[in-house]
Amino acid sequence: MTATAAPARRAHPSPVRKRAARVTRTGFVAALPFLAPALAAYAVFVVGPMVESIRLSFFEWSGFQGAPQEFVGIRNYVRIFTQDPVFWTAFSNTLVWVVLSLFIPLGLGLVMALALNRPLFGRNAFRSIFYIPGVLAPIAIANMWRWMYNPNYGVGQTLADLLNAPWLGEIQWLGDKNLALYSIFAAFVWQIAGTNMVLFLAGLQGVTPEHIEAAKLDGANAWQVFRNVTWPALRPTTVVVLVLTIINSIKVFDLIVGMTGGGPAQQTQVLALWSFQQSFGNHEYGMGNAIATVLLVVTLVIVVPYMVWTARQEKNS
Amino acid sequence: MTRTAIKTGAILAASIVLAGTAACSSGGDAAGRTEVTWFKLNETAETANAAITTIVDDFEAANPDIVVKVEERAVDAHKDALRTTLGTSGAPDIFFSWAGPGLGGEFIEAGASLDLEPYYEEYGWADRFSDTTLSTVTQYGGYDGVPYTQRTEAVFYNKELFAQAGIDAPPATYDELVEDAQKLADAGIIPIEFGGTVNWHVMRLLDSLLETECGEDGYQALVTKEASWADEDCVTATFEEFATWTSDYLNPGFVSINNDEASALFYSGEAAMALEGDWFNQAIRDNGMDESTVGLFAFPTGSGRIYGFNENNYISANSEHPDEAARFLDYLTGEEAQQTFIAAFGSRSVNTAVQSEGQSELDAAWTPIAENATGVYMNNDQNLSLAETTEYWRIQNLVATGDLDPADAGAEFQQFIDQQ
Structure with a gap:
């Protein structure tokens, strides 16, 4: 009996054993010592603060060391959703920013990459010029664009004088609540399009000339070559650019601080900045962390399904 | 030899770390002076900033055991600095703040300010300031801050x-x-x-x-x-x-x-x-x-x-050098420093014994x-x-x-x- 039972157990190992065997087979155990330092740092500097932030969103706290933290349940969430006069403006501005980011800087980056992937006089110079804004500090970019938009000494005023078009000088780029967000977004496009271009250029290096040549020999026109050869090859790069763009646009902060501080009348406010201002400006740490938690959920809702879908597409192809 | 070298290196490294830690915990500089940090506004007028430098230099010359490290920021950056450091180990020894209940009051309510009653008795500060100015110090029940300006x-x-x-x-x-x-x-x-x-x-x-x-x-x-x-x-x-x-x-x-x-x-x-x-x-x-x-x-x-409005300088509740900070604030509000101060700031002195002299027409226009x-x-x-x-x-x-x-x-x- 014993002799026959043993082979049966080997033939049908338990799920735990199967999982353990898979872990060993994939080399996870061997990799663990190498992963451990990074995992520890990730746990301490990313996961820990994230969990603490979520915890604080259920408390009322002024943020001062020693000040009591009072548990208030979901009251902070009720306040931001129903009473906070700025939250929904910040929320919709954040969404507008994300949607615009998915089209304008991403599309521009792709177009620039395609243009500068061809043999072209001064190609490297153009690549550098387009990329330079990406390495500048966002707050420096904010200062520069704020001066350009200055109603008294800015570009608008200069153009108005040059072209004898006074209406140009009267545009309140950062003072008009209907225009201010888009004026800041223009600076964001200027800052990030070059970075997207570099990423797409890297992806384009994976498209071999032989594939393109073969497609052309089969009679494909330029659009068909792009649609059926270049674009599929760029899919992994596009995922990276898309995810980075979404994350960068959701957490946009420095440019708005530097250009309007969220004004006029909080009309350019976004969730990341409003979370900061509630915590550090108004000393409402519970409210600030509730907004940060909402921001986290929004990010996960947008990014995770897209990454899962893309991973499945990759696997299927 | 190698093992000895390693041991020697380890002892040296430990000594350096310990020395560094000791230096940090004592808040002193290489010369053994006690360092007092002061967070304040960067003044609108450069002349006013220069006057503060002069006052600090004069104080350090008269008090060779203390060095005052001034950190100046613009208005909103200063507010952010206070909100992020007060109550933590990064708090300065002295911090400037507006004295009204809305701006400075939140810091006092949060326990960020040291009650200075012993120093008011030691230095006789209660006689130095007017009742109106002093009321901004005692409005929270204790003695919070030392008057800096009355704007x-x-x-x-x-x-x-x-x-x-x-x-x-x-x-x-x-x-x-x-x-x-x-x-x-x-x-x-x-x-x-x-x-x-x-x-x-x-x-x-x-x-x-x-x-x-x-x-x-x-x-x-x-x-x-x-x-x-x-x-x-x-x-x-x-x-x-x-x-x-x-x-x-x-x-x-x-x-x-x-x-x-x-x-x-x-x-x-x-x-x-x-x-x-x-x-x-x-x-x-x-x-x-x-x-x-x-x-x-x-x-x-x-x-x-x-x-x-009034502006005061407060000593942090967790300052490790409250005595030295109080000594500096005593100097800052004393007659000698105040003469330098009001000449550059164009404001009336918080010290009632100090009268403005030789003012320009514009400065004098404030008096009536x-x-x-x-x-x-x-x-x-x-x-x-x-x-x-x-x-x-x-x-x-x-x-x-x-x-x-x-x-x-x-x-x-x-x-x-x-x-x-």
């Missing part, structure tokens, strides 16, 4: 631009002020400049209009929430006046520039008036403006009170304004809590940009107060 704010005007617009004397009433603003606008001159990205700058106009329309009792009842902003007719009148000023008399595009950019319009002779404090005297000189062309008048609210005032109405970012101030500014800007009916502004603000 008064009024309207600076360009005499030449006034003359160009046919105005021969500064306005004595609010109606005259509006008439003068209209004359200036008709003459193609910007009547008054403000920078809107720093909300507290335009707030000065709104506060002064509130004092004008509601009077002393009404203003105080509103800021202490004894009266409802939704029910008082004077609140609507205030916002209506404010909307008129922002649409007709302020510099175009004021919403998108800051106070420094706005002040440049006054220095360059493009704007005729500026609602500023006594610190602006030195800024006018430092920016090359001929001060003989500049006059001064109190905002004609009709209440008799002057616009202003202060002496004729029956009281002080304080800036509302000092009266209101931080969250209320943020909302007050939002509503102020909505009215300023024409996105909120002035008739709804009071009710909107009261709704926020009620939800707190």
Whole structure:
């Protein structure tokens, strides 16, 4: 009996054993010592603060060391959703920013990459010029664009004088609540399009000339070559650019601080900045962390399904 | 040999680490002096910053065992620094703050300030300051902070631009002020400049209009929430006046520039008036403006009170060097340092024994304004809590940009107060 039972157990190992065997087979155990330092740092500097932030969103706290933290349940969430006069403006501005980011800087980056992937006089110079804004500090970019938009000494005023078009000088780029967000977004496009271009250029290096040549020999026109050869090859790069763009646009902060501080009348406010201002400006740490938690959920809702879908597409192809 | 070398290296490394730790924990410099850190504002006028450097140097010369490390920041950066460091190990030994319950009060309530009663007894500070100034220190029940300045704010005007617009004397009433603003606008001159990205700058106009329309009792009842902003007719009148000023008399595009950019319009002779404090005297000189062309008048609210606020220096509750910090504050408010201080700051000294000498005409113009005032109405970012101030500014800007009916502004603000 014993002799026959043993082979049966080997033939049908338990799920735990199967999982353990898979872990060993994939080399996870061997990799663990190498992963451990990074995992520890990730746990301490990313996961820990994230969990603490979520915890604080259920408390009322002024943020001062020693000040009591009072548990208030979901009251902070009720306040931001129903009473906070700025939250929904910040929320919709954040969404507008994300949607615009998915089209304008991403599309521009792709177009620039395609243009500068061809043999072209001064190609490297153009690549550098387009990329330079990406390495500048966002707050420096904010200062520069704020001066350009200055109603008294800015570009608008200069153009108005040059072209004898006074209406140009009267545009309140950062003072008009209907225009201010888009004026800041223009600076964001200027800052990030070059970075997207570099990423797409890297992806384009994976498209071999032989594939393109073969497609052309089969009679494909330029659009068909792009649609059926270049674009599929760029899919992994596009995922990276898309995810980075979404994350960068959701957490946009420095440019708005530097250009309007969220004004006029909080009309350019976004969730990341409003979370900061509630915590550090108004000393409402519970409210600030509730907004940060909402921001986290929004990010996960947008990014995770897209990454899962893309991973499945990759696997299927 | 190798093992010995490793041991020696380890001992050396440990010694260096320990020495570094010891140096850090004692807050001293290489010369063994005690380091006292002081977070303060970067003053508008460079001369005022230079005066602080002189005072610190003189103090260090007289107290060779102490070194004062000054960290200066712009207004909003300073507020952020206080909010992020107070109560933590990164807190300075001394911090500057506005003394009103809204701005400085939150720090005191949070326990960030050391009760200085023993030092008031040791140095006899209670006799050094006036009762009014001292009341900003004792308003929370203890002795929080040492008076630094008593600021008064009024309207600076360009005499030449006034003359160009046919105005021969500064306005004595609010109606005259509006008439003068209209004359200036008709003459193609910007009547008054403000920078809107720093909300507290335009707030000065709104506060002064509130004092004008509601009077002393009404203003105080509103800021202490004894009266409802939704029910008082004077609140609507205030916002209506404010909307008129922002649409007709302020510099175009004021919403998108800051106070420094706005002040440049006054220095360059493009704007005729500026609602500023006594610190602006030195800024006018430092920016090359001929001060003989500049006059001064109190905002004609009709209440008799002057616009202003107090600023104090506080010792952090967790300072490791409160004795040395107190010694510096004693020097800073002493007669010798105060003479240097008021010469550059253009303000009256908080030390009652110190009198201004050899003042310019512009500096001297503050004395009758202060002496004729029956009281002080304080800036509302000092009266209101931080969250209320943020909302007050939002509503102020909505009215300023024409996105909120002035008739709804009071009710909107009261709704926020009620939800707190």
